[in-house]
Amino acid sequence: MEETTEIVSDGGDEAAPAAVTMDVENGLIEEEKNMDGEVAPALISIHPFEKSVVVAVGSELRLFNLEGNCSVSLIDDPSGPSHSDAIRSINFGASGKFLASAGDDKLVKIWETSSWHCIHTVSADKRVSAVAISHSGRYAAFADKFGVVWLVGLDEDDAKQTKVDKKAVPILGHYCSIITRLEFSPDERFIASADRDFKIRITVFPKLPLKGAHEIQSFCLGHKDFVSCFAFACPPGCAHGFLFSGSGDSTVRLWDFISGLLLATCEVGAMVGSLQYNGTEDGYPPVTDLCISSDGSIIAVAIQSLRGIVLLSCGFSDRTLSVAKVVTLEDNYFPTSMVLSSLTQRLWMVMGASNLPTLSATQLPTRIRVMSGFHKDPSDYNGHDPITLEDNEVPGGKKLLSELQGSFDVAMEEAALAAAAAAVKASMRNMLIKKEYALERREMRKRNRNDRKLR
Structure with missing residues (x-):
């Protein structure tokens, strides 16, 4: 029996309820279509010994071997x-033995490096947001x-096989809230999820995680909006380490x-100042990513x-966190993902997006950008900024850049990068800021959930 929406009328057209129901359902279908074309930021990751660099743009993984150039x-x-949809x-x-990739196509892939x-x-049941x-x-x-949160074993016997559809088991949950970041602690005693x-x-x-992770160590509560990123740090002399979050x-x-x-707490948005930002903001803009040396x-x-x-300065002993330096880049360059090489202390950044309606896949x-010259003592930044490497100074040089960046019309570059920045901003807001719906709209969405539909 088909479920209908009850609409209170004061004597109008009797066909109106069916028409309204159809319009709402069409709206939901259109909304799902829009989600399928959702803009996804470009991502970057680096081998822990800086042997290779990987960039994800849309469903594409671009890989460059630094050892073999x-x-x-x-x-x-x-x-x-x-992969057939955006990698998240x-x-x-x-x-450095394995690389994992996952995203909107509900696939998690493990690559032997x-x-x-x-x-x-x-194959997951839902879109994957973190790995x-x-x-x-x-x-x-x-x-x-x-x-x-799901877990899959990667023991040596399994790693020698190349079979697909290895089963994953659920180990914990966040009660219907999108998980934005997932990380193991350096000693592997804990798994953190935001x-x-x-x-x-x-x-x-x-010790037997495939049977479930049921013991909660703690909740870190204090942020007033979505948690976009976090990272562990273990300073010398500290038994367990600390956690930074943005x-x-x-x-x-x-x-x-x-x-x-x-x-x-460091109010980075307020301390950097609104004059540093491009365009107007409703309040201060979100932290999109952070990376930390070990x-x-x-x-x-x-x-x-x-x-x-x-760049932040942290006093672990006296529990202080402050802005040490703001390092500016060229116009229209807003990093969408960053990673710090623990081996060379080079910061790798990427800016980009997929599913832009105005550009083809070859024009993404x-x-x-790669930055070096960091100092362990924040006071050394006075007059000595980290250096953004020129294209020919980047490890792998222009050959790496041409492989990982792709190419498109140079005349379009500034406009395309600006469009990418705006699209990523809108995408983050749509994905992470919770939407509020009227009661009727909420009930209609519940009835049209994919997992409630008859198969």
């Missing part, structure tokens, strides 16, 4: 599906947009993640609409 073609498993997360394991073969393809590999390389965890409902959960990673509330916060205690001596932060990065505006 050549591009590499990934070898997908012919018996399994390939890429992550190397701590040993010595041969660049896909050794596992996992991480444990430091031991034994497990890959991923989170879907329904708020569930969501758009302002919270960070620290979960004990058990948010849509334009702050970076320092946590004792064992207890969930907030140690320090000892916490280098803390780089990207803020939406800021053409550059912010993707630009890489």
Whole structure:
């Protein structure tokens, strides 16, 4: 029996209810179509020993081997599906043995980096928003947009096989909230997960994790908007380390993640100043990404609409967090993803987007910048800024840039990069800021949920 929407009328057309129902349903269908074409930011990840660099643009993975100074073609498993929609997360394991990629096509793919073969393809029930590999390389965890974290084993026997559809098991959940970031602690005792409902959960990673991770160590609560990013840091002499997090509330916060205690807050948006941003903002713009050296001596932060990065200074002993330096880049360059090489202390940045309606796949505006010359003592930045490398100074040189950036009409470059920045901004807002619906609209959406439809 078909379900209909009851509409109170004062004597109007009797056909109106059916018409309104149809319009609402058509609107939902159109909304789903718009979601399928949702803009996705370009991502970058680097091998922990800087052997290779990977950039994800849309459904495409671009790989450059720094040791061989050549591009590499990934070898997908012919018996399994390939990425067909926007990749939302890429992550190397701590040993560099595996790379994981996942995204809107509900696929999680594990790549073995010595041969660049896909050794596992996992099909998820929902779109995947985050992926991480444990430091031991034994497990890959991923989170879907329904708020569930799943785990799949990557032991040696499995890694030697190239079969697809390896089964994943759910280990924890965030109660229907989109998980934005997922990471294992350096000692692999915990798995941290953050969501758009302002919270960070620290979960004990058990000895038999495939049976579930049921023990919550702590919640890190204090952000006033979605948590966009976080990273662990272990300064010398610290037994467990600390956690840094960035948010849509334009702050970076320092946590004792064992207890969930907030140690320090830096209002990066307010401290950098509204004059630094491109265009007008409703309040201060969100923190989009951050990356940290393993000892916490280098803390780089990207803020939406800021053409550059912010370097923070952290006093772990006295629990302070402050802005040390704002490093500006060229006009219309707003990093969408960053990664810091622990080996060379070089900061790799990418700016770009996919699914832009005005550009074809071959014209996607993707630009890489590399920065070096960081100092462990923040006071050394006085008069000595980090250096943005010229194209011919980047490891791999112009050959790397041509392979990872792609190419498009130079005359379109500035306009295309500006369009990409605006599109990524709108996309982040649509995905992470919770929408409010009228009661009738909410009930109609519930009735039309994909998982409620008869198959």
